[in-house]
Amino acid sequence: xxxxxxxxxxxxxxxxxxxxxxxxxxxxxxxxxxxxxxxxxxxxxxxxxxxxxxxxxxxxxxxxxxxxxxxxxxxxxxxxxxxxxxxxxxxxxxxxxxxxxxxxxxxxxxxxxxxxxxxxxxxxxxxxxxxxxxxxxxxxxxxxxxxxxxxxxxxxxxxxxxxxxxxxxxxxxxxxxxxxxxxxxxxxxxxxxxxxxxxxxxxxxxxxxxxxxxxxxxxxxxxxxxxxxxxxxxxxxxxxxxxxxxxxxxxxxxxxxxxxxxxxxxxxxxxxxxxxxxxxxxxxxxxxxxxxxxxxxxxxxxxxxxxxxxxxxxxxxxxxxxxxxxxxxxxxxxxxxxxxxxxxxxxxxxxxxxxxxxxxxxxxxxxxxxxxxxxxxxxxxxxxxxxxxxxxxxxxxxxxxxxxxxxxxxxxxxxxxxxxxxxxxxxxxxxxxxxxxxxxxxxxxxxxxxxxxxxxxxxxxxxxxxxxxxxxxxxxxxxxxxxxxxxxxxxxxxxxxxxxxxxxxxxxxxxxxxxxxxxxxxxxxxxxxxxxxxxxxxxxxxxxxxxxxxxxxxxxxxxxxxxxxxxxxxxxxxxxxxxxxxxxxxxxxxxxxxxxxxxxxxxxxxxxxxxxxxxxxxxxxxxxxxxxxxxxxxxxxxxxxxxxxxxxxxxxxxxxxxxxxxxxxxxxxxxxxxxxxxxxxxxxx
Ligand SMILES: Nc1ncnc2c1ncn2[C@@H]1O[C@H](COP(=O)(O)OP(=O)(O)OP(=O)(O)O)[C@@H](O)[C@H]1O
Numbered sequence: 313x314x315x316x317x318x319x320x321x322x323x324x325x326x327x328x329x330x331x332x333x334x335x336x337x338x339x340x341x342x343x344x345x346x347x348x349x350x351x352x353x354x355x356x357x358x359x360x361x362x363x364x365x366x367x368x369x370x371x372x373x374x375x376x377x378x379x380x381x382x383x384x385x386x387x388x389x390x391x392x393x394x395x396x397x398x399x400x401x402x403x404x405x406x407x408x409x410x411x412x413x414x415x416x417x418x419x420x421x422x423x424x425x426x427x428x429x430x431x432x433x434x435x436x437x438x439x440x441x442x443x444x445x446x447x448x449x450x451x452x453x454x455x456x457x458x459x460x461x462x463x464x465x466x467x468x469x470x471x472x473x474x475x476x477x478x479x480x481x482x483x484x485x486x487x488x489x490x491x492x493x494x495x496x497x498x499x500x501x502x503x504x505x506x507x508x509x510x511x512x513x514x515x516x517x518x519x520x521x522x523x524x525x526x527x528x529x530x531x532x533x534x535x536x537x538x539x540x541x542x543x544x545x546x547x548x549x550x551x552x553x554x555x556x557x558x559x560x561x562x563x564x565x566x567x568x569x570x571x572x573x574x575x576x577x578x579x580x581x582x583x584x585x586x587x588x589x590x591x592x593x594x595x596x597x598x599x600x601x602x603x604x605x606x607x608x609x610x611x612x613x614x615x616x617x618x619x620x621x622x623x624x625x626x627x628x629x630x631x632x633x634x635x636x637x638x639x640x641x642x643x644x645x646x647x648x649x650x651x652x653x654x655x656x657x658x659x660x661x662x663x664x665x666x667x668x669x670x671x672x673x674x675x676x677x678x679x680x681x682x683x684x685x686x687x688x689x690x691x692x693x694x695x696x697x698x699x700x701x702x703x704x705x706x707x708x709x710x711x712x713x714x715x716x717x718x719x720x721x722x723x724x725x726x727x728x729x730x731x732x733x734x735x736x737x738x739x740x741x742x743x744x745x746x747x748x749x750x751x752x753x754x755x756x757x758x759x760x761x762x763x764x765x766x767x768x769x770x771x772x773x774x775x776x777x778x779x780x781x782x783x784x785x786x787x788x789x790x791x792x793x794x795x796x797x798x799x800x801x802x803x804x805x806x807x808x809x810x811x812x813x814x815x816x817x818x819x820x821x822x823x824x825x826x827x828x829x830x831x832x833x834x835x836x837x838x839x840x841x842x843x844x845x846x847x848x849x850x851x852x853x854x855x856x857x858x859x860x861x862x863x864x865x866x867x868x869x870x871x872x873x874x875x876x877x878x879x880x881x882x883x884x885x886x887x888x889x890x891x892x893x894x895x896x897x898x899x900x901x902x903x904x905x906x907x908x909x910x911x912x913x914x915x916x917x918x919x920x921x922x923x924x925x926x927x928x929x930x931x932x933x934x935x936x937x938x939x940x941x942x943x944x945x946x947x948x949x950x951x952x953x954x955x956x957x958x959x960x961x962x963x964x965x966x967x968x969x970x971x972x973x974x975x976x977x978x979x980x981x982x983x984x985x986x987x988x989x990x991x992x993x994x995x996x997x
Contacts, residue, residue, distance in 0.1 A: 315342040315484050323476050332464045333473075344477045345485070345506050347470075348525075348944050349457035352512070355426045356454050362400035364438075366431040371452055372438065374398045376421040380414045393437075396425070403436040405443075421445060424452040450475060455512050474510050482506050488528070488978040497960065499524045509944075523953065526945040530957035533735070533942070535979065536986045538965055541592070541740075548717045550590035551693050557582075557613035558645065565644070566605070573747035574602055580743045581610050584719065585694075591719035594737050596727060597745030598915035599880025600752065603723045604634065606745070607696050608641055610721055615647050615674045619693025619718075623677045624711055626699045628653045628826045629833055633855060634698070635677040642675075652678035652687070655826035683710040696721045725880070726873055727915035732923075734958060735947055746916075755883040755913055759867070759893040759906035768892050769810060772861055776815055776842050780887060781859035784845045785878055787866030803865060804845040811843065820846040848874070850881060857885030867893035867909075868902045872922035876915050901925055923948055 313321055319338055320330035333339075338347055359370040374396040382392045392413050394405045405425060407413045417423070427441030444452045450471055459470045482503040489499060500508075504517075505524040512518035559578070563570065570578070577595055584591035597603045611621040623638075625631040635651040642649065650664050650673050667673045671690030676682065692715025697708050712720050722740060733742055760768065772782045784807060786800040804819040811817055818832045818841035829849070835841045837856055844850070844859075848870075862882045867875060875893065883889035893910075897903045908921050947954060964976065971980035 313341070315345075315481055316340050319344060319473075322473065323480075325473060329465075329469070329473075332462070335462060335464070336460070341477060341481055344474060345481065346943060347459065347474070348509055350460040351458040352518070353456045353458060355424075355452050355456050358424075358453075360400040361396075361398050361403045361436060364403065364429045364431070364436050366429055369426070369428050370438070371424060371426045372396070372398065372403070373424050373453075374403070374422075376417045376419050376423065377402065378419060380417065382411050382414065396423075396438075401436070403438060405441050406430075406437045406439050408440065410440075424449065426452040450511070455514075455518070457510050478507055478510060486978055488982055490975055497527070497956070499527060502528075522944070526950050526953050527957050529942055529945040530950070530954050531961055532979070532982050532986055533945075534958050534961040535964065535971070535983045537735070538961060539971070539983060540987065542969065548590045549588050550717050550719060551585075551617075551619065552588050553585040553613055553617040553619070553693070553719075555586055557609075557616045559609055559612065562609065562612055562641070562645070566641075568749065570605065571602065571745070571747045571749055573597075573745045574606060577743040577745050578606055578609050580741075581606065581721065582613070584741070585610065585613055590717050591721065592740050593720070593743060594722045594724065594733070594740040595743045595745065596724055596733065598727055598748065599725050599877055600884055601725075601745040601748055603698075603725065603745060604637055605641075607634075607698070607721065607723060608638055610694060610696070611638070611675050612642060612645065612647070614694040614719075615645075617693065619691050620668070620671065620673065620689050620715075621675045621694040621696065622682060622689070622692060622711065622714065623675070623696040623698065624682050624707075625677070625679060627849060628655065628679055629829060629849065629854060630698065631677050631679050632830055632833070637855075638675060638677065647674045648672065649675040649677065652676055652681050653826065654679060654681050680707070683707060683714070687714065689714055692716075692718045694719050694721065696723065698723045699725065725877065725915075727919045732947060732951070732954075735954065751886070752883060753888055755862075755879055755889045755891050757879065757891040757893065757910045757913070759895055759897075759910055762894060762896055765894060768863060768894060769807070771890075771892075772843065772863065773811070773815075775861050775890075779858075780861065781836065781839065781841070781856065782843045782861040782863065783850065783859060783878075783881055784843060785850070785862065785864045786845065786847055787869055799865075800845060800847050807843060807845055815842040816840060817843045817845060820844060820849060822847055822849050848878070850878070854881055855884055856881070858887070860885065860887040860889040862889075862891045863894065864892070865894050866896065867906065868895040868897045872905055872908060872918050872925075873915075875909055876913075876918045879909070879913070 317340065318330065319325055319333050319341055320327055322341060322344070325333070333344075336347070338344055355371045357371065358373045361372060361374070364370055375398070376394060377397040378395040380392055380394040382390055384390050390409050390411045392407045392411055394413075394417055396403050396405060405427075423443050423445050425438055425441040425443045427438040430437045430439050442451050444450065450456070451468065457471065457474075459467055461467060461470060485502045485506060487502050493499070494501070500520050502524070505521040508517045508521035509525060512521065581591070581593060584593055595603055595606060607623060611623065614621045623634060625634055631651060631653055635649060638649045650667070652661070652664055656664070664673065664676070665686060665688075668676055669688050669690060681687075695712045695715065695718045697711060708720070708722065712718050722737075775782060784803060786803045800819060800821050804817065808817045818836060820829060820832050824832075832841065832844070833854070836844050839858060860882050862879055864870065864875065864878055870878070879891040882891065893906055895902070895906055897906055905925060908918060912918060945953070964971070964979070967973070968976050971983065
C-alpha cells in the first residue's frame with residue numbers, strides 16, 4: 313500500500329472509521345500524516361504526590377498500592393477509588409460511575425496517570441485520570457497532541473491511527489528539498505518533521521518540525537502564485553496601448569503637480585499598458601495619496617488608443633464621486649463617461665447599455681451593477697476596481713471577463729504590509745504610492761472619554777463658525793444595519809437638537825435610497841449641510857476638502873485600518889484638520905489602539921499594529937481573497953518564516969523560472985498539485 317491509498321485500508325480503521333475521517337478531510341493515508349494537532353498537552357513532566365496542588369493538572373508516575381474500593385452512595389451512582397503510591401506519598405485515583413475500572417488495575421502495576429488534583433479532607437485524589445501502562449506513553453508521559461476533531465472521533469483514536477501510520481508510512485514520504493538546500497536553510501527532513509509535529513519529544517524538536525513544515529507550505533504557495541503570475545503573462549497577448557496618450561496635456565491642465573510617487577506608479581502602469589503583456593497591477597496607496605488621478609490617467613491612455621475603460625467602486629457614493637471627478641478632469645478631452653448604478657431607471661440603464669455596446673461610451677463607472685449580464689463592451693481595454701478589499705477575486709475576474717484581454721488595475725487604500733500583500737495578491741504586480749501630496753497637514757487626533765462629548769461638540773461648533781464642515785460617525789453596532797441605523801438616528805437627533813436653527817445637520821446611512829444618499833452627499837459637497845451624521849458608508853474614498861473635523865463615536869468598536877480610513881476623510885484641503893475619537897476603552901488593548909491612532913497617521917504602521925493587536929481573523933478575512941486554507945502556516949503569526957520562504961522562492965525561480973531543472977522536479981510536482989487543487993480560482997482569472 314502506498315500513501316495515496318484510501319485510509320480505509322489502514323490497520324485499525326475500516327469503512328466505518330474511514331467515513332468519520334472523511335468528514336474531517338482525511339481520505340488518503342497521506343492526509344493522516346498531514347492532519348496536524350491544534351494544540352499539545354505536556355504530560356511528560358512528572359509531579360511527585362507530595363507536590364500535588366489542589367485543582368492542578370498533574371502527571372504522576374506511581375504504583376498501584378492496594379485493591380480498589382467501590383462505594384455506592386446513591387442508587388445509580390458509584391465511586392471507585394484506587395490507591396496509588398510513589399516514594400513521597402499516597403493518593404487515590406477516583407472514577408465516577410465506572411465500576412468496571414476495577415478490572416483494569418492490579419496491585420503492583422506501574423502506571424502513569426494524568427488528571428486534575430482534588431484535595432478532599434487532606435486526601436489527594438486524582439479525578440477520572442487517564443493512564444498508560446508499561447512502555448506505552450502515548451497518552452500519558454509525553455507531550456500529547458490534541459487534534460481538531462468532531463465529536464464522533466476521540467483524540468485517543470486519532471492518536472492511535474496517526475501513530476501506526478507514522479510507523480509504517482513516513483519512510484515513503486517524498487523529500488522535496490535537496491540536502492544542500494536543507495543544510496542552507498536549516499530544515500530537518502520531512503519524516504523527522506512529520507514524526508515530531510505529532511509526537512514531539514521536547515520543545516526544540518517541535519519548533520524545528522514546525523519550522524520545516526511552515527516553510528514548506530509557504531514556499532510551495534509562493535511558487536504557485538509566482539508561476540500563475542508568469543503564466544498569466546505568457547499565455548495571453550494583451551493590448552499594446554499607444555505611447556501617445558495625452559498625459560502631458562492632462563497634467564499641464566491639473567492645478568497641482570503629481571508627487572514623485574504618483575509619477576513612478578503611473579510610469580509602471582504605462583510600461584505595462586504599452587507592452588503586449590496583460591497588466592495585472594495593484595496600486596496601494598494610503599488614504600488621500602491620490603490614487604484617483606492615476607486611474608484617470610490610465611483611462612485616458614486607454615481612450616486615446618481607441619479602447620473603452622470600466623471602473624468599479626464598492627458604493628454608489630464613491631462611484632458617483634469618481635464619475636464627477638472624471639467628467640471634471642476630462643471635460644476638454646472629448647471623452648464620454650457614464651455612470652451605471654443599481655438605482656438608474658430602466659430606461660436610462662437601457663440607453664447606457666446600448667451605448668456601451670456600440671462603443672459610444674468611452675468610460676463606464678459604476679458599482680456591482682457593472683458585472684451583471686447584459687453589460688457588454690465593444691472594445692474593453694482597461695478594467696479598474698477600486699477598494700479591492702471589498703470585492704473578491706471572483707468579482708474582479710468577472711469584470712475583466714467583460715473584455716477579451718483587458719489590462720487590469722486594482723486600487724486599494726488598505727495599506728498591507730508588503731510580505732502579506734505578496735500572498736494576498738500574489739497574482740498581481742504591486743505599485744505603492746508611498747507619499748502624500750505636499751502641504752497636507754498632520755491631522756491632530758485626540759482620543760477622549762465619553763464624558764468629554766459636550767466639549768467636543770463645542771469644538772465642532774467653533775470650526776463651523778469658521779466656515780468648515782464636520783463628519784460625525786456613529787458607532788458600528790455588530791454588523792447589524794438596523795441597529796447601526798438606530799444608533800445613527802439617535803446621534804442625529806441629539807446633534808440636530810443641539811445645533812437647531814443655526815446649522816444644518818444631515819443624516820446618511822446605508823439603508824437610504826441611493827438617490828437620497830446622493831442628494832445628501834451633494835448638499836454636503838455644496839456646503840448646504842454643515843454637519844454630516846453618518847454610519848460607515850462614508851468610510852471609503854469620500855472627498856470633501858472643506859470638511860476638517862471628524863468625530864467618531866464609540867471608536868473602540870472600529871478596527872484601526874477602518875479608523876484610519878475614516879480619518880482620511882478630513883485633511884484633504886488647506887485647513888488644519890482634527891479627528892476626535894470618542895471612546896469607552898476599558899481594556900489595555902483598546903487603549904493601546906487609540907494611542908496608536910493619536911501617535912501616527914501612517915497607514916502602513918497602523919495596519920501592522922492592527923494586525924498585531926487584533927490578530928489574524930479580524931484584520932480581514934483571508935477567504936474572500938481566494939487564498940487556499942493553509943494547513944499549518946499562519947500568514948500573520950509566521951510572518952518571519954514567510955519572508956524567508958519568499959526570498960527562497962525568488963532565488964529558485966531566478967535560476968529556474970519554470971521549475972524544470974531535475975533538482976526542482978519534486979518541488980514542481982507539489983506546486984502543480986497546489987495549483988490544480990487550490991489555486992484554480994486565481995489561475996482562471
Ligand atoms: N499630487 C497632488 N497634489 C495635490 N493634490 C492632489 C495630488 N494628487 C491628488 N490630489 C488631490 O488629493 C485629493 C485626494 O485624492 P484621491 O481622492 O485620489 O485620493 P485617494 O488616494 O483616492 O484617497 P482615498 O483612498 O482616501 O480615496 C483629491 O482632492 C485630489 O484632487
